Amino acid sequence: MRLGILGSGSGSNMQAILDAIADGSLDAEIAIVLSDNPDAYILERARKAGIPTGLIDCRGFKTKYPLEVQAETAAALLKAEVDLVCLAGFMRLVKSPLMAVFPGRIINIHPSLLPAFPGLHAWKQALEQGVSESGCTVHYVDAGIDTGPIILQAKVPVLPDDTAESLHERIQVEEHRLYPEAIRIVASRL
Numbered sequence: 616m617r618l619g620i621l622g623s624g625s626g627s628n629m630q631a632i633l634d635a636i637a638d639g640s641l642d643a644e645i646a647i648v649l650s651d652n653p654d655a656y657i658l659e660r661a662r663k664a665g666i667p668t669g670l671i672d673c674r675g676f677k678t679k680y681p682l683e684v685q686a687e688t689a690a691a692l693l694k695a696e697v698d699l700v701c702l703a704g705f706m707r708l709v710k711s712p713l714m715a716v717f718p719g720r721i722i723n724i725h726p727s728l729l730p731a732f733p734g735l736h737a738w739k740q741a742l743e744q745g746v747s748e749s750g751c752t753v754h755y756v757d758a759g760i761d762t763g764p765i766i767l768q769a770k771v772p773v774l775p776d777d778t779a780e781s782l783h784e785r786i787q788v789e790e791h792r793l794y795p796e797a798i799r800i801v802a803s804r805l
């Protein structure tokens with residue numbers, strides 16, 4: 616199974632997927648890594664691993680993902696013969712035509728127990744709300760914001776002395792375990 620990974624940041628989830636492939640626990644190949652941020656460390660990690668990379672040129676928009684750019688992304692993923700698109704810290708909202716080209720084949724990892732705390736900085740939202748438990752979710756991407764069908768979740772306790780950073784760090788440990796496992800599940804359904 617050929618994976619296309621989209622990310623905007625450090626790429627630790629991409630690394631976890633890569634590590635699972637390397638240790639034989641995930642039967643897949645990362646065909647391409649695309650980022651909307653030319654300075655994102657995810658691109659550096661991919662280059663180091665010899666994985667083809669590409670830039671998603673959002674025409675200077677900070678958060679918008681213009682439809683024509685989404686069509687370009689779809690074309691790049693198709694050219695790389697991608698079977699499954701994995702959003703890994705990708706901070707733009709995916710819509711058609713990207714979704715229409717990969718129906719049921721785009722998944723995302725989110726740092727909360729969805730449906731709780733969709734959107735940005737979910738771990739900060741959890742801390743501010745004073746919940747005793749948060750976690751992470753891998754889900755199919757649909758037209759909403761972090762609303763698609765859930766594939767897997769993992770719980771993480773919120774500790775009394777947690778800061779936003781310490782909570783996010785512990786959630787990420789679970790993310791790195793969860794994402795490869797979720798990809799295995801999705802692969803078995805394709």
Ligand code: GAR
Pocket residue numbers: 622623624625626627628629657703704705706724725726734735736737787790
């Ligand atoms: C992860 O915690 C992921 O769940 C989150 O961004 C981080 C990316 O880390 N995604 C979202 O908040 C999406 N709404 P990484 O670049 O090290 O994988």
